[in-house]
Amino acid sequence: MPGLRCGSTSKPRSARAQPLVTTPTPVARRTGPGAFRTGAGSRPLRLRLDRNTTFWGLVVPPAVWLALFFLAPLLLIAVISLRPDLRGGVLASFAPTIDQYRTLLEKPTYLRLFGTSVGMALTVAAAATLLAFPIAYFLAFRAGRHAGLFLALLLIPFWTSFLLRVMAWKVMLGSNGVINSFLLSTGLAREPVEFLLYNRFAVIITLVYVWIPFVALPILAGLHRIDPSLFEAAADLGSTPVQRFWRVVLPLSLPGVIAGFFMCFIPTVGEYVTPLLVGGSAGSMYGNLVQDFFTKAANWPLGAAMSLVMLLGTLAFVAIALRLINPRQFAA
Amino acid sequence: MSARTSLGSTPSRVRTSAPILRGYYAVLIALLYLPIAILVLFSLNANQVLAFPLQGFTLQWYSNALGTPTALTAARNSVVVAAGSSFVATLLATMVAILVARYSFRGKQLLLALSVLPLIVPYIVLAVALLLLFAALDVNRSLWTVGIAHTVIGLPYALLIIVARLGGVSPFLEEAAADLGADYLTTLRRIILPIIAPAIVAAWLVAFTASFDEFALALFLAGADPTLPVFIYGQLRFASRLPMLISLAAMVMVGTLTIVFIAERLRRRT
Helix, strand or coil: CCCCCCCCCCCCHHCCCCCCCCCHHHHHHCHHHHHCCCCCCCCCCHHHHHHHHHHHHHHHHHHHHHHHHHHHHHHHHHHCCCCCCCCCCCCCCCCCCCCHHHHHHHHHHHHHHHHHHHHHHHHHHHHHHHHHHHHHHHHHHHHHHHHHHHHHHHHHCCCCHHHHHHHHHHHHHHCHHHHHHHHHHCCCCCCCCCCCCCHHHHHHHHHHHHHHHHHHHHHHHHCCCCCHHHHHHHHHCCCCHHHHHHHHHHHHHHHHHHHHHHHHHHHHCCCCHHHHHHHCCCCCCHHHHHHHCCCCCCCHHHHHHHHHHHHHHHHHHHHHHHHHHHCCCHHH | CCCCCCCCCHHHHHHHHHHHHHHHHHHHHHHHHHHHHHHHHCCCCCCCCCCCCCEECHHHHHHHHHHHHHHHHHHHHHHHHHHHHHHHHHHHHHHHHHHHHHHHCCCCHHHHHHHHHHHHHHHHHHHHHHHHHHCCCCCCCCCCHHHHHHHHHHHHHHHHHHHHHHHHHCHHHHHHHCCCCEECCCCCCCHHHHHHHHHHHHHHHHHHHHHHHHHHHHHHHHHCCCCCCHHHHCCCCCCHHHHHHHHHHHHHHHHHHHHHHHHHHHHCCC
């Protein structure tokens, strides 16, 4: 703080040791909201109340909104998943049962599909990360003057309608689609290749396409954070460019790479739209199963149990993976 | 190697890796644009079937789209939902951002976590959760329920943008304002908000586009009144309407890109 306050403009009234704005201190955290300006004993009472009132005005709307429309719905999933059925409406009283989870365990196809979806999400995230890394590297270190333009070019597809991009792949892969037209007209194939669309391959290729620009962003941010003098230091110590890449650039960029990977992985596990459009029944994912239980099959308690398994399974997977990788060791 | 050598200026390195990386970038960008470009090409093609060879230029699909009342209603619905939800999301995000950057209180980490957590909850889980909530509250599905869902997913994006901007604002400006007799609300209104206004507008636009394009939640929560993506999805089963739908999506793309461009300009302005 010293040196930052404008001494020439401060009035006698403000002769205090601390700035008005508090920074997080252990003291404040322990004493709670009512006392977050413990260091300001000499300040007029009016100002203190005023900042306090403002605090409540700022904290109540977002807290209530998130509690009602984010936290409560997630808890409701857990409650509904313990119901035997939905008789009497969502809020009717019931005797808790773990029947839904038992059903889930007894039908191995359900959990196997979850495993398949996790596998597909891992494939998509890995492919998108691998393909996006050189792009981010180029933008960070090799794009030169036009880096901004090159970045904008990368982001335009990302801001293009998601449905449009998925539809585009349907048109690309379909039996009278672009790839087949090309194969037929060049004589590379006699009849349309049917195995391109309506399977897991189509879902994976479409999702990789959709995610590449998005994954490049955190990797780019990670690369931008690297101190360039480290490269000089490595060079001075006699490293080759390849060594510099493997032992300096890559480890230091890993937090960004991991962020990009999981920002793609998590939404992909719960994906149900892309399989609907290009996956067909052979390419359907766990998300489609959940969707079915809430629409066609109309078994909300089982659907709720499946959603909760997905949410907790995904978060647990991410937590374990992060613990194993421990990104902090690279960031240090 | 000399002491001046750095990753960016090593001659041998530039010679070997720069052209390869540039070529890779060019190929990947081309592959990213190819499917979209082909789709736009088909939207200008005088053939109901999306296949080569092209049959000739037409704007028929575009005029079809603009002449379909249900499509225009869906587009209007999307604009209303996006405008409303992005307004609420940005308002709440601004509040959380000020709390995070300027206050110290018990539960701060919890509030921050709750605000950012929607980023890592799969959309289908959130969709199902809100469906249950609205069923429990006996609220019929409508544009309102879609809008509420979109405030939850727009908030984290808006928050990250505004917090980044607020972090660069010196707290001593507020102290100066207080010294000059302003109460804290006045300080927020007259000092802080004007300074972070570009970030707030950028956050609002990002939340707007996120809502406008959102489909996974809207499909679960929209009632009889569809948003544009829900409308497009519903029409996809009619193969003959595909060119019209693509022209619709292409027009939306141009609109979205304009908004994003403005948002980006505002975010960068300091």
